[in-house]
Amino acid sequence: MQHQLTIQEAIFTLSNFNKQIDQLTYRFRSNFFGPVKVDGKPIAHDDKAKSNEEELVKYKQLITDTSALRHAIAKANNELIVENHSVTYQLEWVRQTRLLLTQLESLIQRQETRVETGVGVVEYSAYNETSIREDIDRLTKEVNKISSLIDQSNANSMISIDLLTEI
Structure with a gap:
């Protein structure tokens, strides 16, 4: 089924589909494994087999749809420009810069005082904290x-995508 979604909606849908995949994966342990014979005599499990087949079909559809969503989002992120760079570039820049910020914030909070033999009391701190x-x-x-610009772009940019799973 063809859908028109904003990138923001596609990301939200992808998150929901991933949750459904996680739930199905969890259920596999209890629904796909159990007693099949008692005292050597087979136990009928036709209803279980049918239910399992339906869950596998649903699982395969979700895998196909999550792959399609990831592809469509990635394609759009490569084509959309924010501040002279693709959204893909900007997302990586933001990710790496947040890691740097975490390191810098940790660095300026770190202070140590040690008594060193032959030297005296030594204070350690970040150089040029200001x-x-x-x-x-x-x-x-x-x-x-x-x-914020990426969020605005995602909220206003549309993608067209075929999905097997109902949204």
């Missing part, structure tokens, strides 16, 4: 700005 704090403020604002 400059690091300025970098943190500047990068945080930039990350927030790019993230």
Whole structure:
């Protein structure tokens, strides 16, 4: 079935489909395994077999749909431009910059004092803490700005996609 979705809706749908896959995977342990014979005599499980087949069909549809959604989102992210770069580029930049911010914030919070023989009391701290704090403020604002622009782009950009699973 053909659907017109914003990228934001596609991401939300992908998340929901992944949850459904997780639920089906969890149910496989209890629904696909159980007693088949008692005292050497087979136990009829026609209803279980039919139910299992339906779950496998649903699972395969979800795999196909999540793959299609990921592909459509990735394609759109490669084509859409935010601040002179593709959304894919910006997403990676934001991810890496957030990692850097975490490191910098940890660095400026770290302070140690040691008594070293022959030297005395030595205090350890980040070099040029003021400059690091300025970098943190500047990068945080930039990350927030790019993230907001990506969100706006995702909310306003449409993709067309064929899905087997009902949304």
